Amino acid sequence: MSTDPAALFGGRFLDQDIPTRKFPDQGMPATDAMRLVALDMALEGDPGRNLATFVTTWMEPEAQRIIAANLHRNFIDHAEYPRTAEIEQRCIRMIADLFNAPGETVGARTQGSSEAIMLGALSLKWKWRERRAAAGASTDRPNLVFGGDVHVVWEKFCRYFDVEPRIVPLQEGRYTIGPDDVAPHLDDHTIGVAAVVGTTFTGHRDDVVGINDLLVRLKRERGLDVPLHVDGASGGFVWPFLYPDTPWDFRLEQVRSINVSGHKFGLVYPGVGWLIFREADDLASDLVFEENYLGKTDSTFTLNFSTGSSMVLAQYYNLVRFGREGYTYIMRGMEDNARALADRLEAIDRFELIGREDEHLPLVAFRLRADEPFDEFDLAWQLSAERGWMVPAYTLPPNAQKITIMRALVKENFSREHVDTLARDIADACATLERKGGAHEEERRQMVQGPGH
Numbered sequence: 001m002s003t004d005p006a007a008l009f010g011g012r013f014l015d016q017d018i019p020t021r022k023f024p025d026q027g028m029p030a031t032d033a034m035r036l037v038a039l040d041m042a043l044e045g046d047p048g049r050n051l052a053t054f055v056t057t058w059m060e061p062e063a064q065r066i067i068a069a070n071l072h073r074n075f076i077d078h079a080e081y082p083r084t085a086e087i088e089q090r091c092i093r094m095i096a097d098l099f100n101a102p103g104e105t106v107g108a109r110t111q112g113s114s115e116a117i118m119l120g121a122l123s124l125k126w127k128w129r130e131r132r133a134a135a136g137a138s139t140d141r142p143n144l145v146f147g148g149d150v151h152v153v154w155e156k157f158c159r160y161f162d163v164e165p166r167i168v169p170l171q172e173g174r175y176t177i178g179p180d181d182v183a184p185h186l187d188d189h190t191i192g193v194a195a196v197v198g199t200t201f202t203g204h205r206d207d208v209v210g211i212n213d214l215l216v217r218l219k220r221e222r223g224l225d226v227p228l229h230v231d232g233a234s235g236g237f238v239w240p241f242l243y244p245d246t247p248w249d250f251r252l253e254q255v256r257s258i259n260v261s262g263h264k265f266g267l268v269y270p271g272v273g274w275l276i277f278r279e280a281d282d283l284a285s286d287l288v289f290e291e292n293y294l295g296k297t298d299s300t301f302t303l304n305f306s307t308g309s310s311m312v313l314a315q316y317y318n319l320v321r322f323g324r325e326g327y328t329y330i331m332r333g334m335e336d337n338a339r340a341l342a343d344r345l346e347a348i349d350r351f352e353l354i355g356r357e358d359e360h361l362p363l364v365a366f367r368l369r370a371d372e373p374f375d376e377f378d379l380a381w382q383l384s385a386e387r388g389w390m391v392p393a394y395t396l397p398p399n400a401q402k403i404t405i406m407r408a409l410v411k412e413n414f415s416r417e418h419v420d421t422l423a424r425d426i427a428d429a430c431a432t433l434e435r436k437g438g439a440h441e442e443e444r445r446q447m448v449q450g451p452g453h
């Protein structure tokens, strides 16, 4: 029997071009297809060195087994998979408890914070319309107030769903917002205020207590009920453990809804977020669809429909596996390593650390202190080229756009040895750049810019 040696001894793509454009006429053996994808991934960035992302890049093997074992389950089929639906509800109740909800509440599993924010903000718009209609007032020209420190999804919501964004600009040296920034923008057409706990830019939080106090006063004195939504995409799973005595959640009266990304500090792989309302009444009932599908009635409040169950199950696994004790231990470990990295960077004597003393996410935000023959973009490029570290450099939003910073996330799989190595690599990269000057314009153009997410 004659056998093709490539099939016997090697991958056929060792010396053949791979299919990239035309819908293939013929298929290939499963091992070839598997090898083809794996070879592509060998050229991909290494998630273990991706310090740009807030998203989880490591989970326990036991969690990975649950994920792999349930990939064939469609989360939306509540009638067919009632246990998965029950587990979703358990997660919602536990996270609502973590956020100090006063009693029974409602919420939703989402694909991430972006979907949770779209849904939460839609509910703000619908509830505002209800209040206005009940008062016989006009329901045109709704607006939403937030700072320039928010994630792009807030502007996206405003454009997609026709709401005027009222964006409070940042200032040099001040990268979060407070009540005095918000107050001038509020009026009868304000559907809500969004505050961030754990910004993408520097990891700090808006003055949620101050903004809440302002809104409570507004309600008492002028009868204007403006709800506060907290974007806790990252901070929602950090503040309860690192800063349990800081109120930012449902302990504050005007906080009506909170989103959090399960796949950030909830420590689950990408594909899960949560929207939690303070009370059932904070969810506009018109947004919930009662559907008769496959013979059973089911209520849904989502933008997407079909999606996998695995990440919901993995979230539940993490909640019961870690509990408050475990999450606190893990968050403190990250924070310790972030502090160690900050110390090492300070010792290099070229960097200014941004807001080290304030409450922040486990990350280090820093910038070059003085004029150097290179800038932060050069350094980001050099680090990536030399050592494969992904540490982004980006400019801050208006009116702080003159400030360029770099930011390294310190996650669960970033050990003390990684801290030491990264700090040494940063010092080396600076020395190299000092010798040769900044990277060429062409190299800089290839840099991925923006803060990551």
Ligand SMILES: *Cc1c(COP(=O)(O)O)cnc(C)c1O
Pocket (backbone or CB within 6 Å): 054, 111, 112, 113, 114, 115, 150, 151, 153, 196, 198, 199, 200, 231, 232, 233, 234, 261, 273, 453
């Ligand atoms: C990451 C992030 C988002 C978007 O969340 P996804 O889960 O990626 O959809 C929104 N807001 C903030 C503050 C974030 O950090």
